[in-house]
Amino acid sequence: MVMAVVAAAALRSSSTRLSRLLPGVCGEAWGHQARRGAVLRVLPFIPTQDPDVIKKMPEDFRAVYPEFLPGPKPEYRNRLREKLERQDMLARRSVMPIPEFYVGSIMAVTVADPNASGKNNRFVGICIQRGDAGLRAWFILRNVVDHQGVEIKYEMYSPLLQSIEVLRLEKRLDDELLYLRDALPIYSTFPLDMEPEVMQEGAPVPVNPIKVQLKPRPWHERWERKNLQGVMDLGLPERFYKKAKLHEKPWEKYDLMKEYRATIPEEEQADIFREISPHYPLMESTRRRGKRKRVLPSIS
Amino acid sequence: MALPKLQCITHALKNLSLLSHPDQRALVCVNQVRAMSRVKRRHTVPPFWLPKTTRTMYPEHMTPENEVFLKDVIEEKYSSPLKTECWERGTWAKNSMRCGLIGRKIGIYPMWTKDGTRLLTTLLQVSDNQVIKYIKPEDIVQGKRKRYRELGALVIGADHIDPRIVTKEYYSVFSEAGVMPKKKMSKFLITPNAKLSPGTPLYASHFQPGHYVDIAGITIDRGFQGVMKRWGFKGMPASHGVTKSHRRGGNIGSGGDKARVLLGTKMPGHMGRERRILRGLKVWRINTQHNVIWVHGPAVPGGVGSYVYIYDSVLPDHRHTQENHPPFPTCFQDEEEVEEELYDQELHTFREPSVQFVEK
Amino acid sequence: MNQAEIRKLIPAVRVAINAKHRKFSNPKGPEGRLTMLRKTVTELVKLERVELNYQRGDEARGYAERLIAMAIKHGDRHIPTMEMANYWLTEKQLVHKLFKVLAVRYKDHTESYTKLHKAPNIYPGFYRERVVLELKGNPFPPLEKKNSSHNWIHNILLEEAHQDYIRKKLKEGERSN
Numbered sequence: 001m002v003m004a005v006v007a008a009a010a011l012r013s014s015s016t017r018l019s020r021l022l023p024g025v026c027g028e029a030w031g032h033q034a035r036r037g038a039v040l041r042v043l044p045f046i047p048t049q050d051p052d053v054i055k056k057m058p059e060d061f062r063a064v065y066p067e068f069l070p071g072p073k074p075e076y077r078n079r080l081r082e083k084l085e086r087q088d089m090l091a092r093r094s095v096m097p098i099p100e101f102y103v104g105s106i107m108a109v110t111v112a113d114p115n116a117s118g119k120n121n122r123f124v125g126i127c128i129q130r131g132d133a134g135l136r137a138w139f140i141l142r143n144v145v146d147h148q149g150v151e152i153k154y155e156m157y158s159p160l161l162q163s164i165e166v167l168r169l170e171k172r173l174d175d176e177l178l179y180l181r182d183a184l185p186i187y188s189t190f191p192l193d194m195e196p197e198v199m200q201e202g203a204p205v206p207v208n209p210i211k212v213q214l215k216p217r218p219w220h221e222r223w224e225r226k227n228l229q230g231v232m233d234l235g236l237p238e239r240f241y242k243k244a245k246l247h248e249k250p251w252e253k254y255d256l257m258k259e260y261r262a263t264i265p266e267e268e269q270a271d272i273f274r275e276i277s278p279h280y281p282l283m284e285s286t287r288r289r290g291k292r293k294r295v296l297p298s299i300s
Numbered sequence: 301m302a303l304p305k306l307q308c309i310t311h312a313l314k315n316l317s318l319l320s321h322p323d324q325r326a327l328v329c330v331n332q333v334r335a336m337s338r339v340k341r342r343h344t345v346p347p348f349w350l351p352k353t354t355r356t357m358y359p360e361h362m363t364p365e366n367e368v369f370l371k372d373v374i375e376e377k378y379s380s381p382l383k384t385e386c387w388e389r390g391t392w393a394k395n396s397m398r399c400g401l402i403g404r405k406i407g408i409y410p411m412w413t414k415d416g417t418r419l420l421t422t423l424l425q426v427s428d429n430q431v432i433k434y435i436k437p438e439d440i441v442q443g444k445r446k447r448y449r450e451l452g453a454l455v456i457g458a459d460h461i462d463p464r465i466v467t468k469e470y471y472s473v474f475s476e477a478g479v480m481p482k483k484k485m486s487k488f489l490i491t492p493n494a495k496l497s498p499g500t501p502l503y504a505s506h507f508q509p510g511h512y513v514d515i516a517g518i519t520i521d522r523g524f525q526g527v528m529k530r531w532g533f534k535g536m537p538a539s540h541g542v543t544k545s546h547r548r549g550g551n552i553g554s555g556g557d558k559a560r561v562l563l564g565t566k567m568p569g570h571m572g573r574e575r576r577i578l579r580g581l582k583v584w585r586i587n588t589q590h591n592v593i594w595v596h597g598p599a600v601p602g603g604v605g606s607y608v609y610i611y612d613s614v615l616p617d618h619r620h621t622q623e624n625h626p627p628f629p630t631c632f633q634d635e636e637e638v639e640e641e642l643y644d645q646e647l648h649t650f651r652e653p654s655v656q657f658v659e660k
Numbered sequence: 661m662n663q664a665e666i667r668k669l670i671p672a673v674r675v676a677i678n679a680k681h682r683k684f685s686n687p688k689g690p691e692g693r694l695t696m697l698r699k700t701v702t703e704l705v706k707l708e709r710v711e712l713n714y715q716r717g718d719e720a721r722g723y724a725e726r727l728i729a730m731a732i733k734h735g736d737r738h739i740p741t742m743e744m745a746n747y748w749l750t751e752k753q754l755v756h757k758l759f760k761v762l763a764v765r766y767k768d769h770t771e772s773y774t775k776l777h778k779a780p781n782i783y784p785g786f787y788r789e790r791v792v793l794e795l796k797g798n799p800f801p802p803l804e805k806k807n808s809s810h811n812w813i814h815n816i817l818l819e820e821a822h823q824d825y826i827r828k829k830l831k832e833g834e835r836s837n
Contacts (some may be wrong), residue, residue: 362814362815363815369825373825
């Protein structure tokens with residue numbers, strides 16, 4: 001029975017004492033019905049005894065499979081529920097493999113649609129955003145069809161999805177490409193019958209350094225305040241940038257606890273990897289499907 | 301003029317209706333309650349007649365070896381086969397009521413049906429449920445409602461507590477049954493044919509996918525809330541001359557004959573932390589290894605980690621019949637073999653191939 | 661969106677923390693809050709033992725633990741760590757102390773680097789919970805004395821009971837054999 005490591009003199013609430021003695025809730029925020037103003041205390045994560053567990057985790061695990069990491073909000077967290085969710089995710093992936101993709105990759109998704117001819121609907125688009133953890137994980141594909149911008153949100157683990165293909169695997173300079181809504185349509189247009197491009201096995205994911213040109217204002221958001229890397233010079237009058245500076249929060253990058261509360265710690269990620277590692281080879285084999293080019297060593 | 305109703309409050313553990321004979325009750329008049337609007341909703345302390353669960357802890361400075369020894373003794377004591385007498389197991393008859401379970405809400409996640417419809421399911425974990433006591437129909441403290449059938453009660457407990465931190469009074473509740481002290485207890489009314497001997501463990505397989513349950517729980521505490529969130533008032537416009545009344549309640553009376561504010565007028569106040577029952581929730585899936593039940597919808601009262609009380613549904617549409625009744629009086633998982641994962645027929649298990657629509 | 665940040669890999673903080681940050685409302689706003697916590701962390705690294713109010717001590721503890729963990733993991737050649745240490749430690753010789761003394765001291769620690777003790781509240785006066793926040797391994801005499809309690813009566817009696825228990829088990833084992 002592993003106990004939460006809490007300094008004896010620092011016990012502030014009786015709930016911490018009880019959780020030391022109740023098996024199965026160690027290391028977990030005790031979410032019993034508390035009064036509204038009551039404080040939720042998050043106990044430290046207790047890693048497994050294996051000292052090499054962090055080293056065994058691949059470097060890119062959290063980038064390729066981000067939805068396996070649970071959502072960081074402690075009010076919704078429960079180890080058992082996360083474990084059951086991961087089991088379901090792995091079961092679904094064994095039936096329909098989900099390839100590696102990033103925001104900026106061009107993908108084709110086929111869904112079962114009772115109203116479509118041939119009962120399947122295929123859509124090609126650029127991934128502009130992906131979000132949520134676990135079985136709720138989704139991504140948005142954008143394309144311009146007949147001069148009309150179309151965005152479709154797909155739930156990755158929905159059984160209606162027949163296949164997800166990555167036509168071009170690449171990253172962009174930003175984590176979210178929502179500014180494509182205000183960019184010239186050419187930047188969001190991709191042919192619906194696009195062929196999958198050659199993907200190098202084992203090569204790092206290329207970063208597309210393209211700088212997108214935005215249409216004149218009004219926009220959906222104040223892009224000058226968002227610190228975007230992937231857009232051309234916005235060409236706005238000086239007052240916009242002055243106002244943007246007032247809204248900047250330069251101290252936030254030094255706020256260590258704010259960034260900690262938004263992340264899952266290293267040891268926990270390694271534990272999650274350890275849990276799913278029996279299924280990892282199967283997932284890796286389907287990670288980069290499509291035309292693959294083997295890079296042969298040169299003889300010279 | 302109607303006399304004010306007297307509340308009979310039983311005090312001290314031995315008078316608890318859960319456990320005692322009605323003759324031992326002491327009648328004490330505590331409060332004259334004239335209307336529900338006068339009942340205090342926010343209780344920061346438990347009622348005075350409930351026994352203290354945990355004793356006052358002092359630093360004991362016990363050596364680590366002694367701690368280990370005590371843990372071993374406790375494990376040995378409670379892991380030995382229970383001294384439960386094997387009672388006769390009843391069979392299902394029409395209008396039988398069996399006990400429910402005490403679970404904890406552990407989260408919400410989406411599932412899909414075989415035709416692709418997405419639904420949200422709440423996961424409820426049933427951990428260490430055991431029968432503490434059976435109360436015969438003659439010993440039930442009768443409420444004011446006249447009952448037309450004989451009903452006994454089963455006291456079910458959930459989640460162990462270390463016996464060392466528990467008060468003697470509270471411990472005596474469990475010593476008869478020979479079970480480890482429990483954190484949460486609840487009384488479930490049953491027909492006598494559903495009785496179970498004290499110490500019987502209860503598992504999630506007590507319910508089955510495809511059946512319906514009612515869930516009682518305490519809703520999330522939202523604190524002091526205004527009239528818009530609490531009662532759904534529409535408020536007033538943000539501009540167009542409205543002075544200082546954008547989220548207020550507006551008029552509170554009609555004047556004239558009734559020259560007063562009527563009882564029960566909706567006003568701001570404490571919202572949440574109340575017991576509510578949600579009826580007719582379908583059980584979609586059960587995991588017998590971890591004792592988890594997947595129940596329809598995200599609206600189970602309470603936040604993640606709160607306790608809920610799960611009953612068989614009383615709704616007329618979901619009444620049990622001879623053909624489709626669940627294991628009665630419960631599923632004895634230790635004796636029979638149960639599959640690890642049980643799914644409803646309409647549910648898409650993730651191992652099945654993707655949903656496809658066939659061209660007609 | 662309830663989605664974890666994946667840009668950085670952060671080691672777990674080994675103390676209990678509140679799910680939400682404490683606001684510490686300040687005329688300068690969130691920046692003033694961080695400035696206040698900076699002062700606390702600097703004092704802690706400089707003096708190794710500080711007495712303050714519980715709320716401030718508990719909040720600063722998280723930041724101190726994270727700073728030390730970063731220093732241990734990345735060392736003093738890593739630019740983001742140096743910038744972070746430069747921000748959090750307002751006296752520059754303390755940056756050297758962090759990397760050269762504290763990181764070395766706590767290199768092989770598996771538990772937390774700080775300890776929070778309850779301190780006597782200041783009486784009379786406005787009631788404030790006081791604590792002493794200290795770095796482990798500091799040169800001062802310990803605040804809490806460890807009671808060697810193996811000579812106490814209840815421990816002696818329990819030991820004897822333990823021996824009896826073992827003897828009983830052995831007898832039962834022999835009998836069954």
